[in-house]
Amino acid sequence: MSDSPKAQSGDFLSNLGKIYGWYTGGFAAFVLVLAVLEQVGVPNRIIGYLFVFLTIGVYALIGYLSRTAQVSEYYVAGRRVPALYNGMATGSDWMSAASFIGMAGTLYLQGYDGLAFVLGWTGGYVLVAILLAPYLRKFGAYTVPDFLGARYGGNLARLAGVIVLMSASFTYVVAQIFGTGIIASRFLGISFELSVFVGLAGILVCSMLGGMRAVTWTQVAQYIILIIAYLLPVVLLSAKVTGVPVPQLMYGQALEQIEALRATKEALAGAPSHITPFINSDPINFFGLIFCLMLGTASLPHILMRYFTTPSVRDARQSVAWSLFFIFLLYFTAPAYAAFAKLEVFTNVIGAPIASLPEWVSIWTNIGLVRVTDANADGILQFREFVINADAIVLATPEIAGLPYVIAGLVAAGGLAAALSTADGLLLAIANALSHDIYYRMIDPQADSKRRLVVARVLLIVVALVAAWVASTRPAGILAMVAWAFSIAASGLFPALVMGVWWKRTTSAGAVAGMVVGYGVCLFYLIGTQYMGMPLWFGIRNISCGLFGIPAAFLTTFVVSLMTQAPSQAMQDFIDSIRTPRGGVRMVSGEKVLD
């Protein structure tokens, strides 16, 4: 995969199927070997170490092999990533520790209402495909602010884009590094602070030498591990409970039994329905959250920039479809996890004598993710006496299903892959915005490519270190802010991006004003309601603050654009050229064409 001999690079690309096929087979063999080692008495701790270090080692190897000295390889993987593989890479770029570990738990706790996350985090890809990805690909940007700079003629829009990007992505990346720290410390038995820096090393070895190219090929590798790790435990659990290893179809039965138990079992008094809508959130918050998550998906730069790497506009469209397919595989399985775990809890845990609970309950009680009390001192566990942390659902499933420890190690490797891959994508998005948009475009446009790559790498390390340092302080406040990233990105970027492609009349002043107002309204509502005791508007929770920010931004962009002079003919030609797949991009004079 090295740079100079082109044939070698071609070889790699034409053999992707074979290479990743061998890789998947190798990983399966590795899991089997560990399973055997476990049977012959190798301690769990060693198995945990092998899982964590061998997978990170493989990612590091891919990162090293993908090293590059070319700017376009560093920023957009040379635009040679086939649609299907870019789809896999986007899948792991997208699915974070929260999706992998937290989603099923949210569904367990909230039932139907938790499905807002499932819908919101998938449906946004429809918007990506129809409104943005093909046009951004045609333009051929390196970063999302790059497009804003070209379309809205100048550094003001570019800078506004960078600010929104930083606000949305930085808290997000801190949460991912925090996630790697949690997983690594649990499976390595080292301190959380140390684990954060182990995770950081894992992230940097993937991305530093090869930029987007290295991140792409590690993300594909990480997708394969995370999807195997996610599907296997619940497939085995489904086979055990229902006799059919297709959890996504079989959990219907589990849902029926859950509702039947809830109606008949005395100890389950007070358990809310798993299937009835709008218990935890009213319809306006349910739909508002879906809306913000969807538009946020279509605005997050680390996702959009993945579609800059496909060979063509056609491939970009195809690639969004593949991305959603690979994401769908995990998201339509998450409700099955929740249902089977709930069935187990309702059948074997609640209503059982506290003295003889299943073994997995005591394991996770010791770790602190499950809490059992006997409030009414009758020796029987009541629904209200059992508290389970959302993170425990996926992590405990191997034990619920009575599977060997090697499966728990596999789940840890999967969670680590999910967190690392998302962190890689986010760090690259942030560092690239700083190195390309701030440094190269605004500070030193004369910089040669060698210098640009040095700056890009230095900034990547700096951003990563700052993020890791923030994560190591266990900032509760920052973690709560992660869910806000979607509303912030949607309010600040979505209208400017979409109207830039779809409405020629959008002017620079309109777009910048829209970004400022959208971002401002969103932040005002977030900070006001979260920290200043401001009352909620129409009862809308601040996680959905985009419900105010997005319309405000659209409206401002629209009104200000009409009040200012229409974009020049040259700008209109530019827009026409990015709307048409064939032909070159007609840059407006003064804008630099990318190399």
Added chain:
Amino acid sequence: MPLVEDGKIPRGASSATVDKATGEAYWARTSGLMWTMLAIWAVAGFGVHLFATSLNTITVFGFPLGFYMAAQGSLIIFVVSLFWFARKQNAIDEEFGVEEE
């Protein structure tokens, strides 16, 4: 205005990719497909779930239908419609002769 340097034809100077009328017709068709997709998105993402409570009275393989739509049905619609969209847009590109060379 294209960047023209040294009399050479730079990238992007092929301004006569399509004539104006074809370009407009192409964009009208592309926008039409976009609005169709947006409608599918709105119905699958929001519309059906407005009726979740009534749909839940119907049970298929143990799944209450309202729950099923939010957990799987809409997701399948999203995935299938995106593959359909990619194919359809390719066909439009070819019909107007603006597909990539």
